[in-house]
Amino acid sequence: MDNQTQFKQQIKTIYRFLLVVFAVVGLITVAGIYLIVDPTLSAFRKVEKESTYVTILEEEDEDLVKNGIHVRTGFIDAEGLMVxxxxxxxxxxxxxxxxxRMNQERWIATIRxxxxxQNLWDLGGNEEIIVNYLVTNYPPKKKGRRAVLTNIEWYELQD
Ligand code: HEC
Structure with missing residues (x-):
């Protein structure tokens, strides 16, 4: 190796060393500035205290539907539920x-x-949606009338 290549080699080594130093200093500077801006590192924590976040979650929960039931009210999840x-x-x-449980006529009468x-407001076009929902999902219970007897072996009364 002549002197010149040796010199070049040395320059390269110093150059690499400086690069590493700059990188480290740069990182420390960035971290330092970040800590000044956000000393509690809150950006990295779970958003617990953020009120908007909680509100959104609550609003989602409000209309949670589980197993076909609107959890907050107990209504069956079907067309017209939210109305x-x-x-x-x-x-x-x-x-x-x-x-x-009523039929259409009686639901409308109850609403009237x-x-x-009771100061219930005019439901406008929603009335039809509501009545349809109620009649479909909460129809009158069938009358408790027993089924017709079949396959009976009648016997003659003896005297
Ligand atoms: C402005 C208030 C108000 C709203 C809104 C309201 N109701 Fe009522 N509703 C009442 C009151 C007051 C009663 C009587 C409550 C009681 O007897 O304890 C009542 C009673 C009822 C009853 C029982 C009736 C009976 O014969 O016992 C049903 C069923 C009913 N409401 C259904 C509905 C439906 C369906 C809606 C949506 C369209 C609705 N209500 C919206 C005020 C309201």
Whole structure:
């Protein structure tokens, strides 16, 4: 190796060394600046205290549906569910609605009665959606009439 190549070799080594030093110093500087801006490292923590985050979660939970049941109210998840939830659970519980199984005519009559006496608002186009939902999902229970007897062996009364 002549002197010149040796010199070049040395320069290269110094150059690499400096590169490493710069990189390390650079990283430390960035970390330092970051710590000044965010000393508690909050950006890396789970967002627990963020109120907006919690609100969104709660809103999602509010209308959670599990096994076909709207958890908050107990209503069956079906077409029109949210219209019913939004219009029929403000004054009384959803239970009161579910307990009352009626046909279309009687549901409409009940709504009219609430409108006339309980300040229920005009439901507009939602009335049809609500009544359809109720009639479909909470129809009147079948009358407790027994099935016709079949396959009976009648016997003659003897005297
Ligand atoms: C503005 C308030 C209000 C709203 C909204 C409301 N109701 Fe009512 N509803 C009442 C009141 C008050 C009663 C009587 C409660 C009681 O008897 O304890 C009642 C009673 C009922 C009953 C029982 C009726 C009976 O004969 O016992 C049913 C069923 C009912 N509501 C269904 C609904 C449905 C379906 C909706 C949505 C369209 C609805 N309610 C929305 C005020 C309201």
């Amino acid at each position: 019913v939830v939004n219009n029929c659970t403000n004054c009384h519980s959803a239970k009161l609605v579910m307990q009352n 009665w609430m409108q006339e006496t």
